[in-house]
Amino acid sequence: MRAVFLAALLTIVVATAPGVYGQSPAAPEAAPLKVDDILDRMNRSESAVFVRMRMYHPLIEVYIQNLTLDEQLGWAPTEDKYFLGQFQLADAPRLLQLGQGRKSRGFGSRLTGTGTAIQFLPDGFAAMAAPDWHLLERSRYDFRFVRREFLGEARCFVFDVQPRREGKDGFSGRIWVEDRDFNIVRFNGINRGTDQTLSSFFRRTLSFHVDGWRVNVLPGVWLPSYVYSEETDLATARSSGRQARFKSQTRIWGYEAQGTESTQQLTTIRVDEPTIDDRTDSQRQLSPVLSQRRWEEEAELNVIERLEKVGLLAPVGEVDRVLEVVLNNLIVSNDLTIERTPRCRILLTSPLESFTVGHTIVLSRGLIDVLPGEAGLAMMLAHELSHLVLGHPLIDTKFAFADRLMVNDAELLQTLQFRRTPREEVTADEKVIELLKKSPYKDKLADAGLFLRAIAQRAKQLPMLIQPHIGDHIADAGQILRLAELMDQAPALAPESLDQVSALSLGARLVVNPWNGRLLLDRTPAVPLASIREKVPLAVTPLMPYIKYAAPQS
Ligand SMILES: [Zn+2]
Numbered sequence: 001m002r003a004v005f006l007a008a009l010l011t012i013v014v015a016t017a018p019g020v021y022g023q024s025p026a027a028p029e030a031a032p033l034k035v036d037d038i039l040d041r042m043n044r045s046e047s048a049v050f051v052r053m054r055m056y057h058p059l060i061e062v063y064i065q066n067l068t069l070d071e072q073l074g075w076a077p078t079e080d081k082y083f084l085g086q087f088q089l090a091d092a093p094r095l096l097q098l099g100q101g102r103k104s105r106g107f108g109s110r111l112t113g114t115g116t117a118i119q120f121l122p123d124g125f126a127a128m129a130a131p132d133w134h135l136l137e138r139s140r141y142d143f144r145f146v147r148r149e150f151l152g153e154a155r156c157f158v159f160d161v162q163p164r165r166e167g168k169d170g171f172s173g174r175i176w177v178e179d180r181d182f183n184i185v186r187f188n189g190i191n192r193g194t195d196q197t198l199s200s201f202f203r204r205t206l207s208f209h210v211d212g213w214r215v216n217v218l219p220g221v222w223l224p225s226y227v228y229s230e231e232t233d234l235a236t237a238r239s240s241g242r243q244a245r246f247k248s249q250t251r252i253w254g255y256e257a258q259g260t261e262s263t264q265q266l267t268t269i270r271v272d273e274p275t276i277d278d279r280t281d282s283q284r285q286l287s288p289v290l291s292q293r294r295w296e297e298e299a300e301l302n303v304i305e306r307l308e309k310v311g312l313l314a315p316v317g318e319v320d321r322v323l324e325v326v327l328n329n330l331i332v333s334n335d336l337t338i339e340r341t342p343r344c345r346i347l348l349t350s351p352l353e354s355f356t357v358g359h360t361i362v363l364s365r366g367l368i369d370v371l372p373g374e375a376g377l378a379m380m381l382a383h384e385l386s387h388l389v390l391g392h393p394l395i396d397t398k399f400a401f402a403d404r405l406m407v408n409d410a411e412l413l414q415t416l417q418f419r420r421t422p423r424e425e426v427t428a429d430e431k432v433i434e435l436l437k438k439s440p441y442k443d444k445l446a447d448a449g450l451f452l453r454a455i456a457q458r459a460k461q462l463p464m465l466i467q468p469h470i471g472d473h474i475a476d477a478g479q480i481l482r483l484a485e486l487m488d489q490a491p492a493l494a495p496e497s498l499d500q501v502s503a504l505s506l507g508a509r510l511v512v513n514p515w516n517g518r519l520l521l522d523r524t525p526a527v528p529l530a531s532i533r534e535k536v537p538l539a540v541t542p543l544m545p546y547i548k549y550a551a552p553q554s
Helices: 002-006 035-055 122-127 192-202 235-239 255-263 288-309 318-333 365-370 374-389 409-415 422-437 442-458 484-489
Strands: 011-014 031-034 059-070 074-089 093-097 141-151 154-163 171-178 184-191 209-218 221-231 244-253 343-347 354-357 360-364 510-512 519-521
Touching: 031 035, 035 074, 035 141, 035 171, 035 184, 035 221, 059 122, 074 122, 074 409, 093 122, 141 171, 154 184, 288 354, 318 343, 318 360, 318 374, 318 519, 343 365, 354 374, 360 365, 360 374, 365 510, 374 422, 374 442, 422 442, 422 484, 442 484
Parallel strands: 343 360
Antiparallel strands: 011 031, 059 074, 059 244, 074 093, 141 154, 154 171, 171 184, 184 209, 209 221, 221 244, 354 360, 510 519
């Protein structure tokens, strides 16, 4: 094995073609770069990444699906796991779970799998954000130059990497290093150290193949954003005679939200701040009714601000506008008069959920990702709109007191629970049918019903995906079928048909900017499916971002 790596190419000619670098003038001649220099610069950039990972505490979400082989449909998900937390790097990377308060520490964060008895540890997934947390030093690794390759806009050197000593730890695989700042953009392979930790913890041999991506968020700043992991030959599954595999998506975002507190404490305040919101709408004291409204509005603002601060809510953006257009279609076609126009916002997590905070309707990113069409989106928005129209309580006014939200981030999700009574849900669902029948979506309700069928069918296998953090259940684990009337109108699910799309894969629509949580709609047209293997509703797929260089801040 070593002989191959010793034959590594020692210099690489970097031809700086005109125009490649955009703003920098193109060098006319090719400048030879030593491989050792490239690798040393790569390690310096990698150290800088680790410094930032220590400084920021971004959110990290891990979603895992276990799959078993179905003779007709190929690999189908049979169970799932979910972790949401803050990434922390001290001695080793850790995932501090949100919504668990103080109870998740060490062994507390160990989850016991059922069925295939595969167990996963959240810290192990946090460790997958880098190929080696002790850097890929030339003294410890052999490198072999493979080729030049573009990843999106980034021109990369591709190297194969192996630990020098045949041992139990270190990264084996391939790295892509871009040629402007020499950052690792992508790494793909296996880290024996992580496997070792996880395997000894679980007393079984596990191997986690990872495909990790960094995104250029600011000029010169690349940060871990996506990791896809997949294992296809699980030793335990083989011995039990049952074919099993798992796939997982790890997303990291919210660096800016978590970094601001420690890095840029506000120390001066301008007295004549020009952006200050002048809300004095009358010279007189507010009437009791108006005071109550204002009170509820304040509670709403407090909750929204707190969710933004922890990085769970995307900043106001273009996707909100898209939802508001659909919402407005419902309002106008039903001739509704609402005292304050409702707004739409997006929760950045994967589990499918929706809820209303005052006059703000919130849908999760995962829900928007998997909804196949506008009619389905209209159905989800109509449900929340119904709570509003029916005069259901929209906000717990306890949040109008500032101290209520002064909890730490880990406890926030326990504080914010907007679940409703079964009675409210039933009446809202009745209203949904009424609103949709008068809306421009009335002829497409079969699509919406089909989506509900797909969710109801998977609710037992994928309880973590179909379980809300904060808001309403989309489906109640197959027990009570919500919106049965819509489902009855829908055709039967046809898993073997390529034309029927009941629900999309995760990550199908929205692209999250890992720095500030801004969302973009992926406008790439849908690719026709080539086989039913590709049609797995609500599936975890590899994540391959389009790599672009960040524009300088103006
Ligand atoms: Zn509801």
